Amino acid sequence: EAGVTQFPSHSVIEKGQTVTLRCDPISGHDNLYWYRRVMGKEIKFLLHFVKESKQDESGMPNNRFLAERTGGTYSTLKVQPAELEDSGVYFCASSQRPGGELFFGEGSRLTVL
Amino acid sequence: QKEVEQNSGPLSVPEGAIASLNCTYSDRGSQSFFWYRQYSGKSPELIMFIYSNGDKEDGRFTAQLNKASQYVSLLIRDSQPSDSATYLCAAEGGGGNKLTFGTGTQLKVEL
Numbered sequence: 075e076a077g078v079t080q081f082p083s084h085s086v087i088e089k090g091q092t093v094t095l096r097c098d099p100i101s102g103h104d105n106l107y108w109y110r111r112v113m114g115k116e117i118k119f120l121l122h123f124v125k126e127s128k129q130d131e132s133g134m135p136n137n138r139f140l141a142e143r144t145g146g147t148y149s150t151l152k153v154q155p156a157e158l159e160d161s162g163v164y165f166c167a168s169s170q171r172p173g174g175e176l177f178f179g180e181g182s183r184l185t186v187l
Numbered sequence: 188q189k190e191v192e193q194n195s196g197p198l199s200v201p202e203g204a205i206a207s208l209n210c211t212y213s214d215r216g217s218q219s220f221f222w223y224r225q226y227s228g229k230s231p232e233l234i235m236f237i238y239s240n241g242d243k244e245d246g247r248f249t250a251q252l253n254k255a256s257q258y259v260s261l262l263i264r265d266s267q268p269s270d271s272a273t274y275l276c277a278a279e280g281g282g283g284n285k286l287t288f289g290t291g292t293q294l295k296v297e298l
Contacts, residue, residue, distance in 0.1 A: 078230070107284060116191070117231070117275065117288040130285060165230070172283040173219075178230040 076100070078179035080166050086185045092154040095182045097166030099148070105129075105169045106149050107176070108141060112162040120164075123149060124172070156186045190214055191278050193289035201297055206263040208292050210276030213257065217278035220252060221286065222261045225273045234274075235261065266296045 079098045087093050099106045108120040120139070121131040125146035134141070138157070143149040153160050163181040191212045200206045212220075219238040223231035237243045237250040237259070249262040259278075263270055273293050277286040 105284065109286075109288075114290075116290045117277075117286075119285050119287070122283060122285060130283060133285075167284075169284055173279075174284070175233055176221075176284050176286070178223075178232070180228070180230045 078166055078168050078177050080164075080179040080182045082182055083180065084183040084185070086187065087156055088187050089158055090155045092152065093156055093184060095151045095153075095164050095166075095184070097149045097151070097179060099166070099168030100177055103168035103170055103177075104146070105172055105174070106143060107167045107169075108149070108151055109165040109167065109178075110162050111165065111181075112159070115162075117165065120151075122172075129172075153184070156184075158186050160184060161186045190287045191276055191289040193274075193276050193292045195290055196293040197295050198292055199295045199297055200266050202266060202268060204266050206266045206270065206294055206296070208261040208263075208274050208276075208294065210259040210261075210289055211257055212259065212276075212278045212287075214278065214280060214287070215254075215257065216280045217287070219279045220250070220259045221277040221279065222248075222250060222259075223275040223277065224270075225275060225291065227273075231275055263294075266294075268296050268298060270294060271296045 106123040111117045119133040122129045123143045167178045225231045235250045251260045273291040276289040
């Protein structure tokens with residue numbers, strides 16, 4: 075069974091540009107999460123989808139970040155316009171139910187120059 | 188103040204020894220605690236979770252929780268070189284997998 079997959083694995087963009095990260099959760103997992111790790115800091119929660127609905131987006135840093143999960147399958151996280159402090163590793167995770175085992179993807183590393 | 192604190196390490200132990208990884212948390216509302224292992228460049232992988240005071244054992248791993256002291260630990264018995272990784276402690280309070288992570292402890296198991 076395929077795990078959580080994320081694309082791209084690494085993206086390098088210039089400040090002010092736009093980047094879209096994609097996450098494909100494990101098939102059948104209604105719960106999808108985005109987390110982020112900024113260099114030297116801990117992994118931090120960004121938001122939680124249940125199917126296509128945003129259950130909790132309290133961790134989204136600002137309105138430059140837009141997450142979508144149309145159709146309740148894959149999710150995208152768009153950063154527009156990107157700033158230097160957005161650099162980090164963006165992890166996606168999924169679970170069958172809230173509180174169930176969380177399976178992480180390998181992350182998308184974003185470098186903003 | 189960090190909500191979940193871990194010593195960043197590296198913690199070096201000889202092969203076959205017991206590795207002891209520690210974590211403290213500040214939010215008394217936290218109910219469940221998780222230990223993830225992360226190899227460099229790979230995804231965090233769940234090793235154990237614990238939500239009751241006391242010890243929980245799974246193979247070579249034992250998680251310990253003391254809610255009064257707000258302290259969680261992970262013991263790895265008979266440490267192997269393949270255990271060398273970063274170990275992330277996480278706390279969760281609302282039942283929805285909104286985890287609060289520590290920065291992780293790097294473990295090195297030496298031959």
